[in-house]
Amino acid sequence: MENSKKILIVEDDADISMVEEAYLESAGFETRILSEGTEVEGVIEKEHFDLILLDLMLPGKNGYEICREIRDRVDIPILMVTARTESVDKIRGLGIGADDYISKPFDPAELVARVNANLRQYERMKQKIVPTSEESPEEIRVHDLRILVNSWKVYKGDREIKFPNREFELLKFFAMNPNIVFSKEQLFEEIWGYDYVGDSATVMVHINRIRDKIEDDSKNPKILETVWGAGYRLNK
Template identity: 65%
Template sequence: MSELAKILLVEDEEEIAMLERDYLEISGYEVDILSDGFHAVERVLKGDYDLLILDLMLPGKSGYDICREIRDQVDIPILMVTAKTESVDKVRGLGLGADDYIAKPFDPAELVARVKSHLKMYERLKNAGRDERTENEEGVIRVGNLRIMTKSWKVYKGNQEVKLANKEFELLSFLASNPNRVFSKEHLVEKIWGYDYLGDGATVTVHINRIREKIEEDSSNPKYIETIWGAGYRFNA
């Protein structure tokens, strides 16, 4: 990024927060720390941050509540950090709009790698948005009343823009670019999140459900993204 990326780290365990901050600052990021959930929403909305690292269990307000309140108001990557490892907790966090999920204990270098990956993706999204006016039909996928603009990372349902998180857009764009082909959850995890991602197929399921809620007329009876039981997902062109 052209300037130092600014990160808000919401973590109530001081030693962990200091360690994470040190690794991130060594890697060239500007880091602010907040130790409770009381003021997190206000700080995120007013702080002009590029990425949020959000602990799940916080005094005052949980990471779930914070994510729910800010997701539709800020378009930045949200990385949830938690000691909980149950799939239901991960699914809930992703369902509220988190872009990624990392469980304690973890190697701080892995956190830095995740941060770099999401910021790179976010920068790509912003740069694409600046060039939207020059986008030609080669960068547009049209299916039914959907327009998927692969260069500017925007999606329209009819004339209404549909707001998708970064991973949601990547997943939809990949499926739509490969219509009528079935992809397993494992393949989609590797393609969208990368080979070193520690998540599982539940991550894909959550993102598919969120996409359906936004683009389908009836998310319980999807027309575009079809579930092929025992095999994966297919985008119907």
């Protein structure tokens, strides 16, 4: 297959899953379909997938629960698919670790485009190798954090914190550009890229997730600060 990428489709509506399967396979992807939310955890432990297409409303266990459970265990894009259109559902999904969000009914061609965009972005992030030098050190220290640039690890004190690719890339960008204010639009373009299908509100959600991991009090952040009306700044 041209893409040689494997997509896990988690969808209880057989008609929808068949459409997703048909369009993705015609685009060169390999697919696996699950109809029960309770099956996901066991399957991802045994099989490798490059992306998960996750329906929100599932029998047994919903998409929110699944995303929360697997996010730190699989470092791949998770796209939530749902009939809901309210922005609060989108923010909630992104807030627990989803990378993107598409609402039913959707154009199958748009779905394939979203899948491709997320896979391309993850590949770009994995390929970014920062050479060790005085300007881009192997280790960056920020307060009680140690960010290991080339090995993609973060420690708070002696405890390692798990970061998905996109969160790590965002934290690393801030750490390598401390004390500078960046707007949401600038961060979106830098981390997600011009060709990514999404919006800059995604930045806010990812910053909140980072704060939950690195701040002593995420409601009163000292490291990753909001500069009202301007953007965000990492204080070093």
